[in-house]
Amino acid sequence: MDLSFFGAVREVTGSMHMIDTGHDRILLDCGLFQGRRKETWEKNTSMPINPATITNVVLSHAHIDHSGRIPLLVKEDFKGQVVTTRATQDVCNFLLPDSAHIQESDADYLNYKNARSALATHGKKGVADDLSNREAQQVRKLLKSGRNKLNRAAISEIADRHNLTRVEPLYREADARFSLGFFSGNPYRTPITIGKDMTCTFYEAGHILGSAISIIHYGQGKDRRTVCYTGDLGRFDMPILKNPCLDFREEDREIDLLIMESTYGDRVHESSQDLNARMAQELNLAIQRKGSVVIPAFALGRTQQILYVIHELYEQGVVPRIPVYVDSPLASGLTKVFVEHPELYDQETHKTFLEHKLNPFCFDGVDFVSSVDESMDLMRKPEPCIVISAAGMCEAGRILHHLRYRIHNPVNTILIVGFMAENTLGRRILDLGKAYRDGGGKGEAPVVKILGKEYPLKANVVPLNGFSAHADREEMMRFLKTSNLKVKKIAVVHGEEQASLKFADRLGQEGFKAVVPKAGQKIEV
Template sequence: MNVTFYGAAGEVTGSMHLLDTGTDRILFDCGMFQGRRKESKEKNKTFPINRSKITNMILSHAHIDHSGRIPMLTGDGFAGRVITTRPTKDALNYMLLDSGHIQESDAQYLNYKSLRSFLRQLEQNNVKQKVSNRERNTIKKMLKKNAYELNHDAIHKLQKEHKLNIITPLYTMSEARQSLGFIDGYPFHYPITIGKDTTVKFYVAGHILGSAFSIVTIKRNNKTTRILYTGDVGRFGKPILKDPTLIFDEEDRDIDLFITESTYGDREHEPVEDLGASLKKVLNATFERGGSVIIPSFAFGRTQELIYILHELYDKAEVPRRPIYVDSPLASNITKVFGEHPETYDKETHEVFLEKGKNPFHFDKIKFVQTVEESMQLTKDTSSHVVISASGMCEAGRILHHLRYKIHNAKNTILLVGYMAENTLGRRIQDLGLKSIEAGNNGEAPEIKILGKTYPLRAKVEKIGGFSAHGDKHELEKIITGSNLRIKKIGIVHGEEAQSAAFAKRLQQKGYDTFIPKPGDKISL
């Protein structure tokens, strides 16, 4: 019996680990790598495991860095089931389709940019072979159907005619839709058979709606082996959701291998109670300058938490009641899923909103933007407002266009409310923006490349760490030392090298046996 670590080993994204019981092969998560476009594309398109040999898959939660390659798993030989919680299954109905849409849209936009650049180069070089000026103008008009819609058929045809490289999506919406038929949702605290004498039971992880600690129990020859996979660990005392589990059922307490994330293995978050005050400070300062607040945010979890806290601030009249736009169709749909699962809410949410007949996620100043036309009009709106848009690490989606239009204006604020992985656009904005502030904003503005074009970063960059859905080093440790679990060995994954190493050392000092696997490493049980 062994576990092999394939993704989020020595890094943060692309979670994927394989349990081989000798009879069955159980996959923990099937996440997408996020980071440098070329590097991520190479990692994502290569599936490291023979899919037809996988018995079943366990999914910890619906974030794309844990679920995003499910359509690749189910599309080639996989005959098993994807086992997860009911809220996660409901969220995946939107998350995976949105991911497929992003894959298609990004590929189409990059193909458009490549073709347009090629045509401009022809003009600059005054090359008239095969393509006349009139033909060039005709071709340009063919690239778009209107101001907001590309002519994909014409672009594809011209790329083939001129033998240009055609970028293809990792998977399509159709393939994502097909994968949904493989997913089953189950309640927490309920043992589910996933292989021969092998079960999984879910416990609340508190990271996002439906996120779960997965305890796999294997019984062989009168011997029982248990593996606990945390997925991502949530915070304690955050609004909306119940805290991570500390008290596990008696029969599940003895853990042979505990596989834990370590995103913030050497960091401390701001106290949860300071989140509203921190957000209030940023909003008031920006509105006083006449600017807008642009918040890159994960559509699932972070957006709903922001809406919740903004709702409280607006109800208490602690900030000017400027319009709030949630510019992400996915976030709108996920907010509906939140509304369908009040059984996951904590006591405070019931007392503050539900018992007073209020919906935590809807109030008069909030608008959910749906169409591309509405989104493009919003990017050009110069009045003060708040925009919450995906993706959270600024790697794709509508947030890129809001940044294009707002990043050069010193009145505006780019508010970062979550973890930015290395080599993402969000991390670059964070590093350059905060460095510029530390230097007193003297000298030329740093430059940021967005969708192939360079912009000066003049907007103020702020970061509120307390919004993170990941537990910090104390909260990660609390699951281990503050729960009723008895743990033999700990595998530390899902963290940058320094974070994982610091967390491993911290646990070793407390007497725990730890190891940090690299991609491809295997541990026997």
């Protein structure tokens, strides 16, 4: 049995690994690579394996950097099943079509801008915009149908007329919905046949709703080999979900190769016990400035976690009840999925909310924004408020518009509550904001480009790393040392190169045999 590594190797996004037994090829995750537009297009459209030769996919959880290329896989003649947990299947029913919708919307917007520019310069490259306000309004009217809806037919006609390069989505919503028919949802702790003499058993990973640690057996008797794939390992003692599993069935404990994430393999998070206090502090500071708080957050998991904490703070009366807006059509559907799976909640959530017949995620003052018109009105809202919007790394979606309207004002706060991968807009905002803050906020503010236009970064950029759904270095070591798994070798993946290498060094110091594979590398099990 061989293990090949194709994505999220010495980097974070685009998770994809493959088990090859000679009879079956099992893909572990099929994630979307996120980063610069040109680079992501090339990586995402170039499948390293012929999809028709893949027997099945084992999906660790629903995040797009783990699931987002499944529609592309299906489009290219994959005939197997996507084997995952029941909750992950329920979540993907929302998440994959939404991913397609965001891609289509962003492509439409960029094509609109190109068409508008072509009309503004009369189709002559390099000619300055010489339209009057009235003429500019006429251009916008031509390319839009209604207040915020783009006229695709008119934009397409302009593109043809002026030989403009068109931006295309990786896949469309119809492709995503078609791929959902390949999913098979399964319970935890129940072996599932995934190939000849191959089974997979899921255990709780504690990362997001439905996330799983996968134990894969191949062969019989003395020839049996076992691979454990952590997927993204969650944290201990965090709100809502149960801790990562430490107690595995006896037949699942002997691990020949552990494929382990290392997102935070070189650092330690803020204490989870300080989350409420830190959140209260930043919200109160923004409210005192009469500013708003913009929180880029994944619609799955992070949004519900933020709502949970704000709900607690409001109930305790330590933060004034300013309006909270969740500007993500996806979030309301995913919140319903959370409500449908209380069996995955930890005891604290049951005790704090469910036993009092309270919904942890919905409370007085929360408004789930659905339509584009509502989102545009919220974007221009002058009164202080909290805006939670997707996407979490600020690469796409409605968060881009909230940022471009509020990032230039020093009364506002951009609250970074999750990991920002290299080469994403979220990472640039985080790094530039930190450098500007460390310099005392003096001098000319740094500039970030959002949807093709530059904006000064004057808003307060505040990282709250304690909200991360990824285990940090010490929590990963806790998993290894206190679980009843017996691990022979560890392949360190899903981390930026420095984090992966440092974590592998730490593993070596603790007596574990660890390697950090490179993209395309093969390991024999």
